[in-house]
Amino acid sequence: MAFxxxxxxxxxxxxSDYLVGGRIYKIAQPESDELVITVKLSYENADKYGIKQKRLVLSSDATLPLVYMTDDNKNSPMTAPNFCMLLRKHIQNGRIVSVxxxxxxERVIRMEVEHLDEMGDLRHKTLIIEIMGKYSNIIFTxxxxxxxxxxxxxxxxxSSIREVLPGxxxxIPSQxxxxxxxxxxxxxxxxxxxxxxxLFKAIYGSYTGxxxxxxxxxxxxxxxxxxxxxxxxETAEAIAVYKAFDEVMSIVRNGEFVPQIIYEEGVPKEYSSIPLKIYGGSGEASVDGSVDASVDASVDAVGGVSGRFECVEVGDISELILQYYAEKDVATRIRQKSVDLRKIVQTALERNVRKLDLQTKQLADSEKKDKYRVYGELLTVYGYSAKEGDKSIKVNDYNTGEDVTIPLDPTLSPNQNAKKYFDKYTKLKRTAEAxxxxxxEVSExxxxxxxxxxxxxxxxNEADLAQIRQELVDSGYLKAHYNGKKGRRDKVTSKPLHYVSSDGFDIYVGKNNLQNDELTxxxxxxxxxxxxxxxxxxxxVVLLTGGKEVPDRxxxxxxxxxxxxxxxxxxEKVEIDYLKRKDVKKPNGAxxxxxxxxxxxxxAIAPDISGLRLINEGENK
Structure with missing residues (x-):
């Protein structure tokens, strides 16, 4: 989602709601392209929001420019950069007049600050934050x-369009x-x-922001x-599009924002300040600020998005930005950390699939062994009727009563031909057994x-990856990695997923094979x-009964x-086997x-888990 x-x-x-009337208490520059401004809220806002200060983070990073409020602080360098020192000189202790x-x-925020200069006169300065991708900047005027x-x-x-230099x-560059x-x-x-x-390109290509x-x-x-x-x-379509356009703009004009994150199968996909009905968002405020909607969307004639999505409302836009990028970072980091494991698994899987195909073909070829045994037996009985130099012999199979033509090697006697067929049979029998x-083994x-x-x-998380890595080590696909303390392995603390059914039953899901064994x-x-x-x-998946009768749901x-x-x-549907846990067995050495x-x-059931609640670690049921 674009900022x-x-x-x-x-x-x-x-x-504007939080900071106008507040005073700039501290200014720090933890990164070359980032500012953290601590603002002491006005008495009115401090009483209204129950807090005394907010930190405003302004980042003009070319890859991920951001603006948000937070309560957390960041470490700053011992010596402040020149731009930070300039801001401290001019606007530290200044009062924020407007945002x-x-x-x-426009993707621009102007923060006007009033302060007293060296002569004690009231002056106004403006801090301008431009969120424009790689052209993002923080400008002081x-x-x-x-x-x-x-x-x-x-x-x-x-840039031939605009210089950003003192004086x-x-x-704002015209678009x-x-x-x-x-x-x-x-x-x-x-x-x-x-x-x-x-149409959608015409809309965003014609309007700012x-x-x-x-x-x-x-x-x-x-x-x-x-x-x-x-x-x-058509005329009716044009009217409907403008009406929808004005409906969205009315939300913005009236400040009726509904910050929400859209998850696709648990991974953050988009975020928005307005309800995205295209992903199933209802736009209705939730009582507890949690799940707004959970839908199985599908591609349709008017551009609905395919996939299973969950629209989750967040308290405010700053909280959304922090949550979205933190979760996105975790998902990306886990994906990156699992790249080596994915490659190892994919390579081993492809090799074993090829081996299985080859072995299956060899087994099919070995099924000719019984034919060679019959040839040997028939030649032992009827071989005397073959003439020297014959390339085949036609005999009656006493097992089936049908005539059989047996190929012969004319350089060998009938007994030698029979022995040759018995040898082929014995070899293929051993091959089939092996x-x-x-x-x-390869199928497993x-x-x-x-x-x-x-x-x-x-x-x-990394604990899940550690368990998977351990299984690959135990199975010989990876070399063991030790923590250096008497050769002991690192302790893994990953746990199965814990869900609660609509009727209050605990259901656990193993996230990997080691967890599956532990769980079962x-x-x-x-x-x-x-x-x-x-x-x-x-x-x-294990459904804990607690000694109670389990309902169908x-x-x-x-x-x-x-x-x-x-x-x-x-x-659409998956066939599922289920039985009492006592009837599930694990073979020795499996x-x-x-x-x-x-x-x-x-x-047979649809893979829809929207009615289930996932319990996070440390959360009470």
């Missing part, structure tokens, strides 16, 4: 909007775009509906295909590697119920979990996660 003009509008509103967003939805200094200097050799007049907050139906028609390009996802949201609300050419819209054992390896592949997809054979009792996807890799929800945490999670059972129930 777009609507997000900036939401931030500007929050910064505004110029030009409709005087009353006349002349640049005093900036955190990044942009000379003419770098230059500050202005030749319209102000979306002040657009009438006629202006919308001339700006957007006259363009021969996809709109991102592609916001434009798609407008199309979705209007019920019009976002990819339809803007110039080809292949049966090898195919069983393929199943294990497929389950490890699934486990990597649901790994949530140590944590669960014999009377608990065990679930697993049929004939495909997946997690062990709990069975269905546990089965849905088994379907969701399996390789079939993207199917690989982690491998079990056998002989009597079970089955059900």
């Amino acid at each position: 777009d003009g609507i997000t900036i509008a939401n931030l500007t509103k929050d910064l 505004t967003q110029p030009g409709g939805l 005087d009353e006349e909007d002349v640049i005093i200094d900036s955190i990044k200097h942009i000379p003419a050799s770098v 230059r007049k500050y202005f 030749d775009k319209c102000n979306p907050l002040e657009t009438s139906a006629d202006e919308f028609s001339s700006c957007v509906l006259s363009k021969g390009m996809p 709109l991102s592609p996802i916001t434009s798609q949201e407008i199309c979705y609300r209007a019920g019009v295909d976002a990819d339809k050419s803007a110039i080809s819209l 292949l049966d054992e090898q195919i069983k 390896a393929v199943s294990q590697l497929e389950s490890i592949e699934s486990a990597l997809e649901i790994a949530e 054979f140590k944590m669960a009792n014999g009377g608990d119920w065990w679930f697993h996807s049929k004939k495909i890799a997946g997690s062990h 709990a069975f269905e929800e546990a089965a849905a979990l088994a379907a969701y945490y399996s390789k079939g999670k993207n199917q 690989k982690p996660g491998f079990v056998v059972y002989y009597t079970n129930y089955s059900m």
